[in-house]
Amino acid sequence: MSVNGHASDLPAGIQRCAIMDDQCVMNGVNYVLKNYAQSGIKELGLIPLDPLHITKFNIGRNPHSPVNIDLSFREVDLLGLSRVISKRVGGFTTDLSKPIEFVIEAPELSFKGPYSVDGKVLILPIVGKGRAEIVLKHCKIHSFITLRPIRKGDNQTYAEVTDIKMQVDPSHVSYKLEGLFHGQKDLSDNMHILINENWQDIFNELKPSIGEAMGLIVKSVLNKVFDKTPLEELFIV
Numbered sequence: 001m002s003v004n005g006h007a008s009d010l011p012a013g014i015q016r017c018a019i020m021d022d023q024c025v026m027n028g029v030n031y032v033l034k035n036y037a038q039s040g041i042k043e044l045g046l047i048p049l050d051p052l053h054i055t056k057f058n059i060g061r062n063p064h065s066p067v068n069i070d071l072s073f074r075e076v077d078l079l080g081l082s083r084v085i086s087k088r089v090g091g092f093t094t095d096l097s098k099p100i101e102f103v104i105e106a107p108e109l110s111f112k113g114p115y116s117v118d119g120k121v122l123i124l125p126i127v128g129k130g131r132a133e134i135v136l137k138h139c140k141i142h143s144f145i146t147l148r149p150i151r152k153g154d155n156q157t158y159a160e161v162t163d164i165k166m167q168v169d170p171s172h173v174s175y176k177l178e179g180l181f182h183g184q185k186d187l188s189d190n191m192h193i194l195i196n197e198n199w200q201d202i203f204n205e206l207k208p209s210i211g212e213a214m215g216l217i218v219k220s221v222l223n224k225v226f227d228k229t230p231l232e233e234l235f236i237v
Helices: 022-036 185-197 199-228
Strands: 051-058 067-079 085-090 098-120 124-152 157-167 172-177
Touching: 022 085, 051 199, 067 124, 067 199, 098 185, 124 185, 124 199, 157 199, 172 185, 172 199, 185 199
Parallel strands: none
Antiparallel strands: 051 067, 067 098, 085 098, 098 124, 124 157, 124 172
């Protein structure tokens, strides 16, 4: 069989797949997550993913929602990506003309670090600033990723992520927010009871914003890889 492609210097253990071989690509994603999520792969532009350090992460107000808050994170860590398993990959084509579908599952994802919040949750006011720990259990993430090809040099094609549509569906979410109501314990305890007993309603209201914010994070990670390595080295095209 004759194939077009370039010599590949992928790290040991990573198989170079035909770009339309969905099963091979999915296996490769799982191998990288299992073996390189904590260290990253410098030569491919893959930064360490577990923990994944996030400079900022914002969820803005929605006046039409019962959860109408400004929620901001600064210098936080996302933990748990090394245990993610890819369940479906599909849509890769040689001309990148179709959105690529990714379905992954994570036993647990958690955000830890400084936060600030101001607004209303289920008609009650909420304000706070401090350290947060938000834990998503048994999380399924369904994404559609749009790429565009970028030609560079002789027979080299790079990719750029132009859009990600992401839906995040956990089986449970728990919230721990230090510094609510300027340290007033009674108000803080009552708010924690409210948001943890009503976690699903609250998360469903925030789900579009969370999907958008996490999509931007994934977009940044993937573009570092695609900007550094041409598709001809990542895949058999």
